Amino acid sequence: MTQSISKQHSKQLPSPKVKAPFDVDEYLNPFIPRNPLYLLPTWLSYWFGYRAPNSAPTHSPSNHALHNLTLYASIMIGTFCGLAIIENVFLALPPLSGHAVPIIVASFGAAAVLEYNTIESPLSQPRNLIFGHFLSATVAVGITKLFEHLPPNRFDELRWLAGALAVGVASMLMSFTKTVHPPAGATALLAATNVEIQVLGWWLLPLVLLAASLMLASALILNNAAGRRFPVYWWTPVDLKALRAERRQGSLAKQDQDAEKGTTSGPSSEGEGISDADTEAGSHVGDLRKVETGVSRSSMPNLTMARTTSYSAGSRVPHGQSHDQDGQEKDERIVITKDSITVPDWFEASDWEDEVLRILMERLRSRSSE
Structure with missing residues (x-):
């Protein structure tokens, strides 16, 4: 480096x-x-996290108690709205190749905590959110598909191995591409160990991209509306x-x-x-x-x-x-x-x-x- x-x-x-x-x-x-x-x-670039050099901050923390109250309220509202949007969009989707769409991929609950609490962390930036989930889902689905060539009973016995291997390879790939996003590890694990997610197969990839895009859009609006800067960089x-x-x-x-x-x-x-x-x-x-x-x-x-x-x-x-x-x-x-x-x-x-x-x-x- x-x-x-x-x-x-x-x-x-x-x-x-x-x-x-x-x-x-x-x-x-x-x-x-x-x-x-x-x-x-x-007025438009503000909502995408851009701040002109030497621009004044959007709010002054003169009243510390009020500032903290506003911050905590924005975190709660943002997390609620981000997940509610994804859940309602998924509920409105038709079956994918005969498979019902889950109400949400559970790993996005952890992603919401990052996107509304630690918005200045490198782990929360758009590059990590989008590519972390997508790369992890791709790796996990590919590894799970290979394990599915085993007899069903044998696959069930080795499902733990598929899950551990999927998270390990996904973690290595995220580190290599500088897209580390901890909730994406849960995406990889679910793709191998959760039957509801596993049966989606390659359909998991567009679902993950859709969920990550919806969460990013809601984080852009709600975090910047609260006077916080998100993202710090793209x-x-x-x-x-x-x-x-x-x-x-x-x-x-x-x-x-x-x-x-x-x-x-x-x-x-x-x-x-x-x-x-x-x-x-x-x-x-x-x-x-x-x-x-x-x-x-x-x-x-x-x-x-x-x-x-x-x-x-x-x-x-x-x-x-x-x-x-x-x-x-x-x-x-x-x-x-x-x-x-x-x-x-x-x-x-x-x-x-x-x-x-x-x-x-x-x-x-x-x-x-x-």
């Missing part, structure tokens, strides 16, 4: 290079189209525009180095696929940044983004320090401001940690604009 947050440079012995884990977004992000929400009128919290600029700078620096060596290199294909995109989270170039492997920070002087935050010895917190093998002090703090995220050189953030830090920075920015 490439490090996507700025670094503090502390004096310490060079450590051996650790190969970054696979990150599918390194290959997908160059082809992600521009987020078109900024083109819509403000595909990724990474600033695709900044990513494109950094890749271009890295490509130019590489061409300059090749020219000095008397060699020529063609235009890099890394930056060509990235459009002049607005940030997925709706922020400036200086915000949510992602630095790709092999791109030198020193070769990008024209970018407006803050690269490094250093601290004098007097400004450091004593209990937040430790020493390296040379006895030099090194800072162990993570600093989040509305414009940047700074971590020590030795700190390697996982995908989950990286997205959480970005979301916290977005919240600081929205509060500072009050």
Whole structure:
């Protein structure tokens, strides 16, 4: 995984290079189209979670008790309406290939808790909701179909194995595609172990897509109507525009180095696929940044983004320090401001940690604009 947050440079012995884990977004992000929400009128894009940079918050939490009451009421109403909509739509559907449509896929009860309670979590964003359920249902139905080739009695004996295998493979696939959504694991389990869901076969896929779409639509309306921002992002919290600029700078620096060596290199294909995109989270170039492997920070002087935050010895917190093998002090703090995220050189953030830090920075920015 490439490090996507700025670094503090502390004096310490060079450590051996650790190969970054696979990150599918390194290959997908160059082809992600521009987020078109900024083109819509403000009153319309608001309902899709878009907030203009430096826009004022929709409500002020001056009355803390009233704010909490409003929040809890919106969670209850949203969860109720989200599930009621799905149930009534499913009840209105005709039988599918002779199989009755269930009143609801039970895993969407857990999904409703995520979509109305933890709306800032990466697990609750549209990418995870839609693709998590769909991929899990696809894997589970496929595995169950293979087990159904066994004699009926034998299949019933091994239904537990089909369920465990379906959830295991679905979990691995969600992790690989960065679409982890815990309730989707229940979708996979139900497809293998619940007879009412199992008999639907491949019909489960359109039902899951329909339910996820209905829940997303209700969450967009009800969460934003309550003054909360949902979603925080649609595909990724990474600033695709900044990513494109950094890749271009890295490509130019590489061409300059090749020219000095008397060699020529063609235009890099890394930056060509990235459009002049607005940030997925709706922020400036200086915000949510992602630095790709092999791109030198020193070769990008024209970018407006803050690269490094250093601290004098007097400004450091004593209990937040430790020493390296040379006895030099090194800072162990993570600093989040509305414009940047700074971590020590030795700190390697996982995908989950990286997205959480970005979301916290977005919240600081929205509060500072009050």
